[in-house]
Amino acid sequence: MKPLMTVTLAGGAKTEVLLADDIKDLSAHLGGYGRSVVWVFDSNTNKLFRQLPPSRIILESGESAKNLVSLERIISLALDEGLGRDGRIIGFGGGVVGDISSLAASLYMRGCRLTLVPTTLLSMVDASIGGKTAVDFHGMKNMIGTFYPANEVLISIDVLKSLSEREYKSGLAEVIKHALLSEDQELYKLLLARRTEILDREEETLMKLVELSLLVKKSYIERDPTETQGIRKALNLGHTFGHALESSTRFSAFSHGAAVAWGTVRALEAGVASGITDKKYASAASKLFGSFGYDLDHRIGRGEWIEYRNHLSKDKKKLGGEVQFVLLRGSGKPELHPLPWNLIQSLVMEKAIGRG
Ligand SMILES: NC(=O)c1ccc[n+]([C@@H]2O[C@H](COP(=O)([O-])OP(=O)(O)OC[C@H]3O[C@@H](n4cnc5c(N)ncnc54)[C@H](O)[C@@H]3O)[C@@H](O)[C@H]2O)c1
Structure with missing residues (x-):
């Protein structure tokens, strides 16, 4: 050992x-x-x-x-x-x-x-x-x-x-999330350069991937060991959008990680719309998720919005009555922000047919 x-x-x-x-x-x-x-x-x-x-x-x-x-x-x-x-x-x-x-x-x-x-x-x-x-x-x-x-x-x-593809990809989404939360680029670069080896579960590559990913989690939890400083909340990147998707699709269509991948891309888009996230950075990070095969284009049906919104409101990360979303000012620069319902709706819901 x-x-x-x-x-x-x-x-x-x-x-x-x-x-x-x-x-x-x-x-x-x-x-x-x-x-x-x-x-x-x-x-x-x-x-x-x-x-x-x-x-x-x-x-x-x-x-x-x-x-x-x-x-x-x-x-x-x-x-x-x-x-x-x-x-x-x-x-x-x-x-x-x-x-x-x-x-x-x-x-x-x-x-x-x-x-x-x-x-x-x-x-x-x-x-x-x-x-x-x-x-x-x-x-x-x-x-x-x-x-x-x-x-x-x-x-x-x-x-x-022996892990199923669904469970493997579920964990991989958290690794990609960690890459976006990392202040250095090492994990992000590994994900870009070794996509095939990662998908093939090549052991040497996975050892490095797991180590780098753990280092990111370590850096957040050590600064906020009992989750009282707000720092650890950054690890919820993609989870607020994602949990509501998991709940409203009855925990079947999306694995936890697949929902986090989808949710992180929505958070990147929300960051761009709010003037917090750089457009180029958001597009590159979304492309990285896409390259690992997650369904990022999914939108909830118009009839499902109320249910999705109810699940979001119940999210335990609510602060002062408002749902807080983790947005990124850049790699390793998470921030908590509330978002207006109309923006959330425009990001997660399918567009009406015949309207712009
Ligand atoms: N404590 C924390 O900080 C923390 C963080 C994230 C998630 N969680 C919790 O972790 C749980 C999810 O964890 P998970 O995704 O590992 O789910 P899990 O433990 O349910 O494992 C997923 C599936 O994979 C199977 N499995 C496990 N290892 C296997 C292997 N090597 N080969 C074949 N099959 C294998 C399991 O039997 C199960 O069916 C949730 O309850 C969540 O709340 C805790």
Whole structure:
């Protein structure tokens, strides 16, 4: 295992991010923890392990498992296995497994050790660092949670091979978003220069891609560890437009990342219309998303506007009664702005036939 970076959050809590050569290297590292561990998989990520460890929970795959019942199962197993505070919960999966395992680790005996092994691109570059833990509650996403950074995050790029195209592209959109939020151009240039290798999931390229993407997230969360300074809100670029699209299309037509890609392009257009974003920059950044095959031209039907608008209004990033959008003054220069409803409507809704 190779140390990749250390992320330091509130109270000096540190997350060591380590890179494995392959899943064997990863297993050897985890094997070193002996018996005082509880593993959490889902019904897809358990298949990545040839021989499953004895003390394990296998959750149903998908968001529906992100609930208090799953949390209780993990904590019960930890108790049955006699884990102490120095015991360890290992979350082996995507963001869902990661968020529940982290919440369980933060609560078990007021906090035990936590290792995350992210197995989706989204969880590698986003969900696994930053300390946010959660389960959904009464239909509301991430309603119950804590801040509890993992002690370590172990990344093995080879696990991405089995990921579906939809999930892979979902994570890739967050990587492109990070490139736009980065103050330097390295990630942006890598995305431009290595498009084919990235789409083919070529391992060397992905290692670099994941590292650069993590560095961007690290730079925002370290400056705003508990999301109270406004800085971390920048990571919501594309999410306000995108969440409302996901909700109004019933979470089926667009993956989370595909909706974020669409939403980021709408945010770039909104920035241009408001005189904040340079037109050339917006057009180049939109082209970058387009080159990875996202559906950016989608517009909601005229009959869907009210519903879309209601979802936007519910967005939890509301501030002082107004929905705040992350706009870009340039690469790595995010700003929060409210937008007028008529501008939002003109950006997201199809034009009336026969009108200009
Ligand atoms: N804590 C945070 O900061 C943070 C940030 C972003 C998202 N999230 C949360 O993360 C969740 C989304 O994460 P996600 O996109 O990873 O979803 P996910 O965990 O549901 O994984 C997506 C799908 O991929 C499957 N899968 C995972 N790894 C695989 C692999 N290597 N091969 C084959 N299949 C595999 C899963 O079983 C699942 O069906 C949401 O609940 C979101 O709220 C948290």
